[in-house]
Amino acid sequence: MGILAHVDAGKTSLTERLLYAAGVIKAVGRVDDGSTTTDSMELERRRGITIRSAVVSFELGDLTVNLIDTPGHSDFIAEVERALSVLDGAVLVISAVEGVQVQTRLLMRTLSRLRIPTVLFVNKIDRMGARYDSLLADIGRLLTPSAVPMGAVRDLGTRTAQYEPFPLVHQGLGEMLAERNDSFLAAYLEDTLGEDDYRRELLSQVRRSLVHPVYFGSAMTGVGVPELIDGIREWLPRATGAPGDPLQASVFKVERGAAGEKIASARIFTGELRARQVVEVHRGSTSYEVKPTSLRVFERGSTTAVDTAEAGRVVALRGMKEIQIGDQLGSVGARSGQLFAPPTLETVIRPVHGADGGKLFMALQQLAEQDPLIQVRKGEEISISLYGEVQKEVIAALLESEYRLAVTFSETTPIHVERPIGVGTAQREIGDPGNLWAAAVGFRVSPAPVGTGIDYRLEVELGGLPRAFHTAIEETVRQTLLQGLYGWEVVDCRVDLIRTHYFSPVTVAADFRRLVPLVLMQALQEAGTRVHEPVNHFELDLASDAVAPVLGKLAEAFATVRNSVVRQGEARLEGSIPAGRVHTFEAQLPGLTHGEGILLTTFDAFRPVVGAPPTHPRTDGNPLNEKQYLLHLNRT
Structure with missing residues (x-):
C-alpha cells in the first residue's frame, strides 16, 4: 500500500498514526520534531519533508501491510513513480484546510490511469479553516466524480472535531454504486438491497478503481484513523500472487x-x-x-x-x-514501463573547491543509483537533469552531509532533443583514408514516428559478423546518438546497419566502437536534424478578475492558451508553456492571483525551436570533427 499526497498534507503523520495503531511504535512521532519513523534521512528530519520512499511493514489484524511512504513534493515525482509500480492499493491524503492541491491532482490522475484501488483520507479536520461540503465538491470537480464520503464531521475546524461514520446503507452510496452497475440499479430502485449487497458492490467497485471511499480525520489526534484502518482492511485488495508461480x-x-x-x-x-x-x-x-x-x-x-x-x-x-x-x-512484470515524463531541466554543478571535481562526479554517480533520472553527464563540466529547483537544494544538502562536498549550480535550463529531418547514408571500408581500424560499417539514418526512440535494424546478414561485434555496434550507435549535431540527444530516429566487414583474427570489438561514431554522425549530418524544446501542458484555476494580468504574463512566457472557461467568479485556463519558462511564471503567479492560483503542469511534447537552434556542450570528443575526435580517443 502506498501513502501519497501533496507536500504537507500529513501523509507521514498518518503513517506514524498507523504504526502506533498497529503497535509497532510506542509513541507517535512528529514531522516538525524530526522524530518520525519513515523519514530516516538527516535531511528529511531537518527539512520536514519526505525525499526518499520508505518501506515499513506491520499487521492490521489478519492483514499484513507493506506501507510505502512517498515524497509529496513534485520535484521527487520519480520516487513516487517507483512506488506506484509495486502497489496493490493506495491512500491519497488531502488536507481539509489546503484542499485539493496541484500534486494531489497529478497523483489521482496517475492512480486512476493505472487503475490502482484508492481510498481518500481528508486530514486536519481539527484545524481552523477545515472544510467539508465545499471540499467534497472540489474533490468531485478536480479529482474524481466517483468519490463517496463514508461519514460526516462534527465540530469541524476545532480541536474537538469528531468523525461520525455513516451507516453503510445510505442514499449517497446507493446512488453512486447504482450509476456504475445496471443490475444494482434495478435492485436499488426496487428497494430490495441489504447491507451485504452494499458491501459486496462497494468492494467490487473499489477494487476495480471505479469508486473511491472518502474518510475524514486527524492524523495528529487519531480521530477517524480507526475507521480508515477498517476501510483499508475491508476495501483495498490483498496481494494475490501465488508462491508456486514463477518468480x-x-x-x-x-x-x-x-x-x-x-x-x-x-x-x-x-x-x-x-x-x-x-x-x-x-x-x-x-x-x-x-x-x-x-x-x-x-x-x-x-x-x-x-x-x-x-x-x-x-x-x-x-x-x-x-x-x-x-x-x-525472474520475469518481466506488467508495470515495468515509465509512468511520468523524464526530467526536462538540467543544471551545471561545480565544486566550490576545484580539486573536488573527481570526488563530486563519483558522489553524483552514487546518488544517481538512488534516482536514475538524475542522469549525470561529464564533459568539461558536470551537468545533471532535474524536475525542479527544490531538487537542487536537496542534492546540495546531500552532497554536503554525506560526502562533505560544497557545490554551486548554474541557472536551470531546459533539455532539448534532436529529430532527423531527412535521410542520410555513410560508410567506410577497411583501408579507406581516415579509417584507422580493421573494421567496416555503413549506416542509413532516417526519421521514425514520434515516441519510437531509436529504431535500430539490420540490413546485413546477422551471421556475417561475430555476435560480440554486432553487440558493440548497436551499443555504440545508441551511445553516439545521445549527442546529435547540436549536442542534444537524438530521438525518433531509425538506424539501418547496411554494411559490415572485418578481418579475422585481427579485428576486435574496440575497432567497431571507435569507427561507428564517425560513420554514424556523417550519416546523421547528411540527414540533418531539427532541435525541439520541451513543452508542458498547463491547467490554471484562478479568480476571474486575475485573468487579464495572468494572460499578459503567459504571453511573456511564450505560452499558448487553448481553452478558457469563466463562470461565477472563477476561471480555468488550459494550454501549453515551454518547460524552461514554468519556474519563472510559477514564481509570479501568487502575486498575480492573491495567492489563490492553482497551476498544474505536466510534460506534453517536444516542439521545434523557432529561430537559431541552441547547442549543448559535447562530451564525446565530437565525431563531426575527425581530428578532434581522434585526439579525444588518444586521451581516453
Whole structure:
C-alpha cells in the first residue's frame, strides 16, 4: 500500500498514526520534531519533508501491510513513480484546510490511469479553516466524480472535531454504486438491497478503481484513523500472487548501507525468492544472472533475515553490485514501463573547491543509483537533469552531509532533443583514408514516428559478423546518438546497419566502437536534424478578475492558451508553456492571483525551436570533427 499526497498534507503523520495503531511504535512521532519513523534521512528530519520512499511493514489484524511512504513534493515525482509500480492499493491524503492541491491532482490522475484501488483520507479536520461540503465538491470537480464520503464531521475546524461514520446503507452510496452497475440499479430502485449487497458492490467497485471511499480525520489526534484502518482492511485488495508461480519481482529502491554496499528493495509479485539463489535480472532488452547474498523481509517496523520470501512480500537484498532501480527479477512484470515524463531541466554543478571535481562526479554517480533520472553527464563540466529547483537544494544538502562536498549550480535550463529531418547514408571500408581500424560499417539514418526512440535494424546478414561485434555496434550507435549535431540527444530516429566487414583474427570489438561514431554522425549530418524544446501542458484555476494580468504574463512566457472557461467568479485556463519558462511564471503567479492560483503542469511534447537552434556542450570528443575526435580517443 502506498501513502501519497501533496507536500504537507500529513501523509507521514498518518503513517506514524498507523504504526502506533498497529503497535509497532510506542509513541507517535512528529514531522516538525524530526522524530518520525519513515523519514530516516538527516535531511528529511531537518527539512520536514519526505525525499526518499520508505518501506515499513506491520499487521492490521489478519492483514499484513507493506506501507510505502512517498515524497509529496513534485520535484521527487520519480520516487513516487517507483512506488506506484509495486502497489496493490493506495491512500491519497488531502488536507481539509489546503484542499485539493496541484500534486494531489497529478497523483489521482496517475492512480486512476493505472487503475490502482484508492481510498481518500481528508486530514486536519481539527484545524481552523477545515472544510467539508465545499471540499467534497472540489474533490468531485478536480479529482474524481466517483468519490463517496463514508461519514460526516462534527465540530469541524476545532480541536474537538469528531468523525461520525455513516451507516453503510445510505442514499449517497446507493446512488453512486447504482450509476456504475445496471443490475444494482434495478435492485436499488426496487428497494430490495441489504447491507451485504452494499458491501459486496462497494468492494467490487473499489477494487476495480471505479469508486473511491472518502474518510475524514486527524492524523495528529487519531480521530477517524480507526475507521480508515477498517476501510483499508475491508476495501483495498490483498496481494494475490501465488508462491508456486514463477518468480516475478520488481526493484523500486536502491540505497547504500553503512559499509557502502548496495541494498535493493523489491516487491515479490509471484513465486518465491531464496537467499543465495541464482536469479535472472531483466533490464530493458538485456538480462544477466545474480545471486543475492542476503535476504531480509520487512515486518513489524523493521527487517528480519530469512532464507525464503514469498509472493506479496517486500524484501531488502544485498550482494547485487550491478542492480538498478526498475530491474525485474525472474520475469518481466506488467508495470515495468515509465509512468511520468523524464526530467526536462538540467543544471551545471561545480565544486566550490576545484580539486573536488573527481570526488563530486563519483558522489553524483552514487546518488544517481538512488534516482536514475538524475542522469549525470561529464564533459568539461558536470551537468545533471532535474524536475525542479527544490531538487537542487536537496542534492546540495546531500552532497554536503554525506560526502562533505560544497557545490554551486548554474541557472536551470531546459533539455532539448534532436529529430532527423531527412535521410542520410555513410560508410567506410577497411583501408579507406581516415579509417584507422580493421573494421567496416555503413549506416542509413532516417526519421521514425514520434515516441519510437531509436529504431535500430539490420540490413546485413546477422551471421556475417561475430555476435560480440554486432553487440558493440548497436551499443555504440545508441551511445553516439545521445549527442546529435547540436549536442542534444537524438530521438525518433531509425538506424539501418547496411554494411559490415572485418578481418579475422585481427579485428576486435574496440575497432567497431571507435569507427561507428564517425560513420554514424556523417550519416546523421547528411540527414540533418531539427532541435525541439520541451513543452508542458498547463491547467490554471484562478479568480476571474486575475485573468487579464495572468494572460499578459503567459504571453511573456511564450505560452499558448487553448481553452478558457469563466463562470461565477472563477476561471480555468488550459494550454501549453515551454518547460524552461514554468519556474519563472510559477514564481509570479501568487502575486498575480492573491495567492489563490492553482497551476498544474505536466510534460506534453517536444516542439521545434523557432529561430537559431541552441547547442549543448559535447562530451564525446565530437565525431563531426575527425581530428578532434581522434585526439579525444588518444586521451581516453
